Amino acid sequence: MKVTEQLANATDTIISLEILPPTKGKSIESIYQGLDPLMEFKPSFVNVTYHRAEQIYKKREDGNFERVEIRKRPGTVGICAAIMNKYKVEAIPHLICGGFTKEETENALIDLHFLGVNNVLALRGDAASNEKFFSAHPHGHRYAEDLVKQIISLNKGKYMEDDIIDGVKTNFCIGVAGYPEKHFEAPNLDTDIEYLKRKIEFGADYVTTQMFFNNDHFYNYVQRCKEHGMNAPIIPGLKPLTGKRQLNVIPSIFNVEVPVELYKAIMDAKTEADSDQVGTEWLLYQCRELLKNKVPMLHFYTLGKPKVIYNVLKQLL
Ligand code: FAD
Numbered sequence: 001m002k003v004t005e006q007l008a009n010a011t012d013t014i015i016s017l018e019i020l021p022p023t024k025g026k027s028i029e030s031i032y033q034g035l036d037p038l039m040e041f042k043p044s045f046v047n048v049t050y051h052r053a054e055q056i057y058k059k060r061e062d063g064n065f066e067r068v069e070i071r072k073r074p075g076t077v078g079i080c081a082a083i084m085n086k087y088k089v090e091a092i093p094h095l096i097c098g099g100f101t102k103e104e105t106e107n108a109l110i111d112l113h114f115l116g117v118n119n120v121l122a123l124r125g126d127a128a129s130n131e132k133f134f135s136a137h138p139h140g141h142r143y144a145e146d147l148v149k150q151i152i153s154l155n156k157g158k159y160m161e162d163d164i165i166d167g168v169k170t171n172f173c174i175g176v177a178g179y180p181e182k183h184f185e186a187p188n189l190d191t192d193i194e195y196l197k198r199k200i201e202f203g204a205d206y207v208t209t210q211m212f213f214n215n216d217h218f219y220n221y222v223q224r225c226k227e228h229g230m231n232a233p234i235i236p237g238l239k240p241l242t243g244k245r246q247l248n249v250i251p252s253i254f255n256v257e258v259p260v261e262l263y264k265a266i267m268d269a270k271t272e273a274d275s276d277q278v279g280t281e282w283l284l285y286q287c288r289e290l291l292k293n294k295v296p297m298l299h300f301y302t303l304g305k306p307k308v309i310y311n312v313l314k315q316l317l
Pocket of ligand 1: 048049095096121122124142145147177183184185188191196199208209210237
C-alpha cells in the first residue's frame with residue numbers, strides 16, 4: 001500500500017522505521033535482529049537508506065596510490081525485497097541523485113516496479129566524500145526535485161528513450177525530505193521551504209523530516225509550510241539521542257539543535273544504561289506530545305538503537 005493510502009485509511013497511530021543496509025561483508029541477519037522485535041508494533045513501512053559510493057585512495061603494488069570507488073553499504077533494493085518477503089510489510093527504498101546517471105535511476109525504478117515496490121523517498125544525497133559541496137553526475141540530477149520529476153514521468157509511462165510508446169506506467173508514491181531546522185546549505189528556512197514546495201508541486205506526495213529533539217521546531221515548520229501554501233502531509237522523523245559522543249556528532253552532521261535539558265541529562269548519565277534511559281524518556285515525551293498534536297504518523301530512525309525504539313514503542317502504543 002502507498003504511504004498516502006495508509007495515511008488516508010489510518011484509524012490508529014501509524015509508525016514507520018528506518019534502517020541502514022549492513023556494511024559490505026556483513027550478514028542481513030543484523031537487519032533481522034533489529035527488526036524482529038519491532039514487528040510487534042506492526043510498522044506500516046520500513047525505509048531503507050541508500051549510501052553513495054565513496055572515493056578512497058588504495059596503495060598499488062608499485063607503491064603509487066590509485067583512486068577507487070567503494071560502496072560500503074550496498075544492498076538497498078535487495079534488503080527492501082527481503083523485508084517485504086519476510087515481514088509482509090511495505091519497504092521504502094531511498095533513492096539519491098548523487099553518483100547516478102538518469103538512465104541508472106530509470107533502471108533502478110524499473111527494478112523496483114517489477115519487485116512490487118510502490119513507495120520511494122526521493123533525495124539529492126550529500127556531497128561525495130572527496131568533495132566539499134554536492135556536485136551532480138554529468139548525466140544525473142542536481143536537486144531532489146529533478147528526481148521527483150523523473151519518477152512522475154515514469155508514473156505517466158514516459159521513459160527516457162523517446163521511441164518507447166505506450167510504456168508501462170509505474171505507480172510510485174513519492175516522499176521527499178524536509179528540514180524543520182532548515183537544510184544546512186539553505187540561506188534561511190523560508191527559502192528552503194519554497195524549494196520543498198516545488199518538490200511537492202512537481203508531484204511528491206508527502207514529506208518526512210530530518211530528526212529534531214525539540215518539537216517546537218517541528219510545529220513551527222508545519223505552520224510555516226502552511227503559510228507557504230503547502231498542504232502535503234509532514235511526517236516527523238525521530239531518533240533517540242543516547243550518548244555523550246552524539247551530543248557533538250549529531251548537531252554537526254544533521255544541523256540540528258540539542259536542547260539544554262537533554263544535553264545536561266546526557267552529560268549527567270553515568271552509564272550507557274543511564275543514557276539509554278534518558279534517550280528513551282526524551283523520545284517518549286516527544287512522541288506523546290506529537291500524537292497529542294495530531295501528527296499523521298511517526299517515523300523512527302532506528303540507526304543502531306532498535307532496543308531504545310522498542311522500549312519507547314512498548315510504552316507508547
Ligand atoms: P534537495 O531537496 O535537492 O535540497 C538540497 C538543498 O538545495 C537545500 O538546501 C535546498 O534548499 C536547495 N534546493 C533545492 N532545490 C533547489 C533548486 N531548484 N534551486 C536551488 N536550490 C535548491 N542521504 C543519503 O545519502 N541517503 C539516504 O538514504 C538519506 N535519507 C534521508 C532521509 C531523510 C528523511 C532525510 C531528511 C534526509 C536523508 N538523507 C539521505 C540526507 C539528504 O540526502 C541530504 O540532507 C541532502 O544534503 C539533501 O537532500 P534533499 O533531498 O533534501 O535535497
